Every structure is written in C-alpha cells, then in structure tokens.
Amino acid sequence: MSGHPMEPVGRTGRRASGPTRGPAIEAVGLVKEFERGRRTIWQRIRGEADQRERFRAVDGVDLRVERGEIFGMLGPNGAGKTTTMRMLATLLEPTAGSARVLGIDVVAEPREVRRRMGAVLSDGRSVYWKLTARENLEYFAALYHVPAAESRARVTRALETVRLTDRADDYVERFSTGMRQRLVLARALLPDPEILLLDEPTVGLDPQSARDLRERVVELRGEGRTVLLTTHYMEEADQLCDRIAIVDHGRVVALDTPTGLKRTIAATEVVRLELSGGEPESAVLDRLARGGSIAHSARENGALNVTIHCRSARDFVPAAFDAARATGATINHVEVVPVTLEDVFLSLTGRALRE
Numbered sequence: 001m002s003g004h005p006m007e008p009v010g011r012t013g014r015r016a017s018g019p020t021r022g023p024a025i026e027a028v029g030l031v032k033e034f035e036r037g038r039r040t041i042w043q044r045i046r047g048e049a050d051q052r053e054r055f056r057a058v059d060g061v062d063l064r065v066e067r068g069e070i071f072g073m074l075g076p077n078g079a080g081k082t083t084t085m086r087m088l089a090t091l092l093e094p095t096a097g098s099a100r101v102l103g104i105d106v107v108a109e110p111r112e113v114r115r116r117m118g119a120v121l122s123d124g125r126s127v128y129w130k131l132t133a134r135e136n137l138e139y140f141a142a143l144y145h146v147p148a149a150e151s152r153a154r155v156t157r158a159l160e161t162v163r164l165t166d167r168a169d170d171y172v173e174r175f176s177t178g179m180r181q182r183l184v185l186a187r188a189l190l191p192d193p194e195i196l197l198l199d200e201p202t203v204g205l206d207p208q209s210a211r212d213l214r215e216r217v218v219e220l221r222g223e224g225r226t227v228l229l230t231t232h233y234m235e236e237a238d239q240l241c242d243r244i245a246i247v248d249h250g251r252v253v254a255l256d257t258p259t260g261l262k263r264t265i266a267a268t269e270v271v272r273l274e275l276s277g278g279e280p281e282s283a284v285l286d287r288l289a290r291g292g293s294i295a296h297s298a299r300e301n302g303a304l305n306v307t308i309h310c311r312s313a314r315d316f317v318p319a320a321f322d323a324a325r326a327t328g329a330t331i332n333h334v335e336v337v338p339v340t341l342e343d344v345f346l347s348l349t350g351r352a353l354r355e
Contacts, residue, residue, distance in 0.1 A: 007230050008291065011142060024195055024226040025065035025088060029097035032058040032083050039207035057083040059250035060097070067194075070217065070227045073233065074341065076353055080250035081230035082122060085199045088228070097161025101195060119197040120190030122226050126184050129173040133164055133183050136172060140187050145250050158186035162216055178209025185216065196220060198229040212239055234341040234353060246345055253348045261344045267293065267309030271316055275304045287323035292314040295346045303332065 028149045036053045058080040065071040086092040088099055088172040090110035099106045101113045114160060120126075127136045137155040146154055159165045162173045162182040181201065190195060198217065202210035217240060221227055230235050237244050238258045246261070256259060269294065281304060285294060292310030299305075310316040313336040324331050345353045 005336055011210045022070075023308035024067045025063060025071075025099070025101050027061055027063040027084070027088070027097065027099040027227060030058055030061040030063075030084065030087060030097035030099055031056060031099065032087060035125070055251050058087070058094075061220060061247075061250070061252055063245060063252070065228055067226050068224055069242040070221050070240050072237040072244045073228070073230045073247050074232065074237040074244050074345075074353075075230075076232055076330050077245045078319065079232075081247055082199055083250075084210075084247075085119075085121065085197055086231055089117070089121065089197055090114055091121075094233045097176065101260070112335070115196060116193055117262075118156070118191060119199075120184050120192040120201055121197070122198045122203065127180060127187065130171065132169050133159065133175075133186075134168040136183060137186060137190060138236055141190050146190050152352040153284070154190050158189045158315065161189060161219070162186045163212070167244040176209065178205045178212065178280055181205060181209070181213060182216070185213070189220075193225070195212070195226045195228070198227060199207075200232070202231070202232055212237075232353065238341055241352065246341075247349060248345075248349050249323045250269075254344065259339060261301060262339045265309060265343050265347055267339060267351075268311055269309075269313040269316075270295075270339055270343055271308045271310060271313050271320070271332055272333075272335040273304075273308070273320060274333040275306065275324060275329045275331050276302065278304070278324065278327045284327045284329050287327060288320055291319040295343060296350075296352060304329075307343075307346065309338065309339070309347075330334060 008211065032054050033054050036055060037046040051098065053272065061080070061084055063114055071206075073084065075081055083092065087094050088101060090108060090113050091105050093107060104112050106113050107287055111212055128139070129138065134155060137158055141151045151317060156165075162180065162185050164186065167179065169174070174324060175183065175248065180302050185201070194264070201217070202213055205213065214236065217227055217229070229240070241258060243257050245252045254264070272289075275284065284304065285306070288294060288306060288308060294306060295309050297308040308316065308320075317334060317336070321331055343355050
C-alpha cells in the first residue's frame, strides 16, 4: 500500500518531511459515482450508447482529521466508508471534490501521498500464507523501498509493535485470523507512516483478538500517529475514537466526539421492550409514547420490539406496564441501558445501525 519510506515519527522523535501545518486529512465535497452493471462486448462493438444507471457511493463528504487523533467513520455496510477510505488511499479517483493528506493532493500527487501513509484495507488476503511473518515483512519492506540498511530494524520494530516477535519465524498459514490481522497492521507500519488508514480492522476477529488490536491502535496514537478508521461496531467507535463521523447513504450526517454525539439525544436512558398481544399495535405505541419518545418499533418473530428514549426509566417502566395492560398487551422483556451511539444513529436515520 505505501510507497517510499518516510522519516520515522513517534517514539523515534523525528517527523516526516514536507508540510507540517494544517490537518492530517482534509476532504471537501468528496464524491464517487459508479455505474451499475456492465456493457457487453457486443454493445461496445455495435457502438450502442451507454445506458447504465449511475449511483453515488459517496455523496459530498466533508472531513477534517486533526494530527494525532483517532478519527472514526461509523456507519452500516454500504454507507460509503470504504469507498471514502480508498479515495484517500489513492486507490480510487474522486468523481468530484478534493482531498488532501498532510497537505498533499491525492489526485495530483498520489505517490507522495502513498509514501506517507500505511493502510489496512478490507481487500481479502493481503499477506502470503506460505511465508513466515518475518519473510512477509522483509518482502514488503523491499516493495516499499525501505533502505536495506534500515529494513531489519523496521521489521523487528513492526513485529514488536503488534506483539508477534515470538511467532516471527512461523508460517502465516498457521496463524489465527487475529494474528494475521496484526501482521497486516505490521506491514502497514513498515514505512513508519505518520498516518494510518484502517478499514474495518476488527471484522471477523474473536473478542480477545479484537480487544488486542484496539489496544495496539491506542498505542499507535500514543506514538504520535494519526489514525483514520472505519467501523460498523458502535462500541469500538465509542472506545477508540476522539471524534466520529456518522455516515449513511454516502453522506456525513453527524460529526462530533462520542460524548457530544450522545448529548444530541434528548434522553438520559433507553428502555427496550418486547411485547406480545395487544390490539391494535398503534394503540400500544400511542400509550407508550406518553412517557417517552419512541425511537424504533418493529415486529420480530411475532413480538413487538420497541425502543423508547426517556428521562427516567424508574418512572417510565411502571407506566409502560400500565399501558400494556390497558391495551391487552404483555411485556415479556425489559432492558434499561444508557444512551449509545446506536441511539444517535437511530435518531438521525430512523433505523438501527445494523439494518
């Protein structure tokens, strides 16, 4: 992913050459359009006009990522997060808008941008299973034009950073999914970049491996690096990110700190109910709405699941049981939780993050 080496940052105490002021990443009105379907070879031979429909995967995204922060893009699959990441990584050219990384235009100077960043992108197998971890990193160090005199030290340091030193000479095919993902992160660190792009870095990992990778990300910020990551795990975004952009249908619908985003919800607690019976459904919901704001309701397996934002669950829950009895419904399950980023997404889009 990265090209030529850059001057080390973080623990080495040195900084990359080039622009040193301004944000780490800045995007203005970023747009990416794709065409649905393909033109057949016969359509091309006959010179038929291209009638394919175009759609916008990214629709006017504005971002400003400050140096030294962990910035998250949170949204469901298909929201445009990965497409945005690939444009910033110079793998896709924007249809419109502009983007700069460390003050460098991603379209005008893509090689210079790649030279200064590392990336972990969700593009399938990205290390060689028939090589050892060390052999993989030595290969990529050469590919990234890391000077031979620095290669051994860079490889050793990358292995130490991701806690793989004791498995450095084992074949990657023997690694767990979590270990392979850590090796991919080590590969991205070889050029010692100031900026890291991490696209869904913990997808498919078991809880322990995901927690370990998140700890490595926090350590990288501690070394002075800037991290831009995408995720559809709200807990991950809440734990890791200094600021979060909530993305839906190719647009940024909200941007703030995790705490700031949760403050946009006019409630202090969230009550989730599972009800059965009760007719009509609208009568149940009308009565429940008297004690709070209904954020979401849906039928699943014959049960009515309702999410309510309220000021006090202690006051609302007894009233909810009264409302259920009055309409012939039965409350089978009650859950009270604090406001989360899921609730923020729900209030902004009218649907759950995982829908």
